[in-house]
Amino acid sequence: MVHSGATINMIRFLFFVLLYTQQFLQIESRDKWNYKDQDNWKNNKEWAKCGYDEQSPININENALVPAKFEPFKFEGYENHACNMTLTHTGHSIKISTCHDHIISGGGLNGKFKLDHVHFHWGTKENPQGEHILNSGNTIRKFKGEMHFVHHHLDKKSVNDAASEHNGLAVLGVFIEVNKEKSAVFDKIDEQIGKLLYEEKTVDIPEFPFINLFPEDRNKVIRYQGSLTVPPCHETVTWTLFTEPVYISQEQLEHLYTMYDGKDNSNGLLLNNYRKTQPLNGRTTYLADLNLNPNSGQQNHYALVIISILNLLMLLIL
Numbered sequence: 001m002v003h004s005g006a007t008i009n010m011i012r013f014l015f016f017v018l019l020y021t022q023q024f025l026q027i028e029s030r031d032k033w034n035y036k037d038q039d040n041w042k043n044n045k046e047w048a049k050c051g052y053d054e055q056s057p058i059n060i061n062e063n064a065l066v067p068a069k070f071e072p073f074k075f076e077g078y079e080n081h082a083c084n085m086t087l088t089h090t091g092h093s094i095k096i097s098t099c100h101d102h103i104i105s106g107g108g109l110n111g112k113f114k115l116d117h118v119h120f121h122w123g124t125k126e127n128p129q130g131e132h133i134l135n136s137g138n139t140i141r142k143f144k145g146e147m148h149f150v151h152h153h154l155d156k157k158s159v160n161d162a163a164s165e166h167n168g169l170a171v172l173g174v175f176i177e178v179n180k181e182k183s184a185v186f187d188k189i190d191e192q193i194g195k196l197l198y199e200e201k202t203v204d205i206p207e208f209p210f211i212n213l214f215p216e217d218r219n220k221v222i223r224y225q226g227s228l229t230v231p232p233c234h235e236t237v238t239w240t241l242f243t244e245p246v247y248i249s250q251e252q253l254e255h256l257y258t259m260y261d262g263k264d265n266s267n268g269l270l271l272n273n274y275r276k277t278q279p280l281n282g283r284t285t286y287l288a289d290l291n292l293n294p295n296s297g298q299q300n301h302y303a304l305v306i307i308s309i310l311n312l313l314m315l316l317i318l
């Protein structure tokens, strides 16, 4: 068969269109990641750090925790009613954003860190899981989910600016467990999930103080140096995990399994949005008792006021 010049030109044209489209798709796929492909994240040169030595999450041996002494955390702005709170389906999780400044310091952190957002990790009904795992020898403790409070150093404008800097990020991780009672604060999120079934959906949620999302007992924390648990996996995160979980009901947990993985139903449900645990590679994990009794600060304050009044009375009498 003999091709005419026009046919050959047409074939060439189609070939280049195909080549260009393929390259475009490769660029597209390079910017997008998913949990099913997590073993290959490190093979993308943009995300090579995902294969480095100080990655997160980790499986923490409770018998190997090194005792540490840190001053209590100072939470600033966390007691305020947050304004303009929004809940967004990010494509990989749901996140809560707010416009109030929420600042943490103390707790062994090096400097002050500002909250960017809160997001969640979960598994499936059959295999519920957060990201970090605790083990004490033969016993492995997986949680039903995990909540991450992502902060960036106050010297940086955003998480993006801070993520590649040493000591750039501080993430507070809260384990989620299930009991019979509904969590009143989690209900404010849970009630909106029906409006967040697809990626990029956003809703406003009723205001509440973010401190209510933490466990009441915030005394004991695990500390280690690690990374973002999603690409590009920067190793700039000071991790704090509260050993006391928060509790939600089974019904509330299962509502997390109803959202879709993407902008439509074609990829199925958004499940197992956790990264597998990464090798410790000789890193030290610490356990600190912050003695963070929520009332102790107030009690000290009252004690100081009473002592001052007594001193004043003494001066007046004398």
Ligand SMILES: [Zn+2]
Binding pocket: 119, 120, 121, 148, 229
């Ligand atoms: Zn996370």
